[in-house]
Amino acid sequence: MKTAWVFPGQGSQAVGMGVDLATTAIGKTKFEKAQEILGWSVIERCQGDETELSRTIYTQPCLYVIESILVDLLTEKGQLPDLVAGHSLGEYSALYAAKVFDFATGLQLVKRRAELMSESAGGKMVALMKFDRSQLENAIANIPDVVFANDNSEQQVVISGTPEAVDQLCSQVQAKRALPLKVSGAFHSPLMATAAAQFQELLEAAHFMDAQVPILSNIDPTPATSATLLKDRLIKQMTGSVRWREIMLSLSSEGVTQATEVGPGKVLAGLIKRACPDITLSNVGCIADL
Known part of the structure; x- marks a missing residue:
């Protein structure tokens, strides 16, 4: 055990x-x-x-x-x-x-x-819940300046990057919920x-x-x-x-x-x-x- x-x-x-x-x-x-x-x-x-x-x-x-x-x-x-x-x-x-x-x-x-x-300043983080993972991975691969900050589970991630890149990704990926985090910078x-x-x-x-x-x-x-x-x-x-x-x-x-x-x-x-x-x-x- x-x-x-x-x-x-x-x-x-x-x-x-x-x-x-x-x-x-x-x-x-x-x-x-x-x-x-x-x-x-x-x-x-x-x-x-x-x-x-x-x-x-x-x-x-x-x-x-x-x-x-x-x-x-x-x-x-x-x-x-x-x-x-x-x-x-x-x-x-x-x-x-x-x-x-x-x-x-x-x-x-x-x-x-x-x-x-x-x-640290000038970054943005957003938590995404319930999404198409392949669509998300594809968007991250094609949009500069945004990454997975936390890959928490199959259906819950946090993305991190410049505000422009994070917003662009959020507009391209359909998620049940997109929750901006109250942080100063683009952690991780x-x-x-x-x-x-x-x-x-x-x-x-x-x-x-x-x-x-x-x-x-x-x-x-x-x-x-x-x-x-x-x-x-x-x-x-x-x-x-x-x-x-x-x-x-x-x-x-x-x-x-x-x-x-x-x-x-x-x-x-x-x-x-x-x-x-x-x-x-x-x-x-x-x-x-x-």
């Missing part, structure tokens, strides 16, 4: 998330450490204004801190996964869970990543190249260890434990696609029978339920779930 832990990214945040974790010794220590590194309180942000919490600069560190605390609480109970994966920002939590880096290293990376991504696209280059310096200097359990990375959903390879994949993550649909298929092919979404919300569990009906699912987002 193989178990996977999966970690959600931006979009799963909610006011009130993680607040109960401050009642645990592990949570209290981590929240205090996070405040030292960030210069602001995760707990205060999570109890504050929804619009403020949804700003990239706050969302990403808050999610990483909360997911890391949940990892520690699960580990304390003697639970360990056989495989881990995270969606976009969630990949940092997955790397923490696999002991590739310590909490502070991960948070320093996430803090800088959030700053650089929130500073070549338009993030400048931010990615700035981030790479910090990433290359960070100390990574070989993973204790295999990780399915966003840009390459094949299991890996090598510190060098995992870092290389993370360097490419900011400009590359989140290949979540393939990650889910890898869970099945790797023989995973149970998957736990560690973090707020149930977005990933919902996607896995539809793509891999044979996998038993659970969610750990608060103390009660433990």
Whole structure:
């Protein structure tokens, strides 16, 4: 029986998330450490204004801190996964869970990543639901400056690029729903190249260890434990696609029978339920779930 832990990214945040974790010794220590590194309180942000919490600069560190605390609480109970994966920002939590880096290293990376991504401008992202995949792939191949940012499932993707290119694609591809995302830039696209280059310096200097359990990375959903390879994949993550649909298929092919979404919300569990009906699912987002 193989178990996977999966970690959600931006979009799963909610006011009130993680607040109960401050009642645990592990949570209290981590929240205090996070405040030292960030210069602001995760707990205060999570109890504050929804619009403020949804700003990239706050969302990403808050999610990483909360997911890391949940990892520690699960580990304390003697639970360990056989495989881990995270969606976009969630990949940092997955790397923490696999002991590739310590909490502070991960948070320093996430803090800088959030700053650089929130500073990027001039791009557009749109989520598409229920469409003809071959028509969509054909349009992406023929329209410059637009790419798959998140290939979430057979019938749910996010496209990213220049506003003109994204609008052109949306006019050519019929989808049941097209939902513009409230983000500053074209995340997970070549338009993030400048931010990615700035981030790479910090990433290359960070100390990574070989993973204790295999990780399915966003840009390459094949299991890996090598510190060098995992870092290389993370360097490419900011400009590359989140290949979540393939990650889910890898869970099945790797023989995973149970998957736990560690973090707020149930977005990933919902996607896995539809793509891999044979996998038993659970969610750990608060103390009660433990």
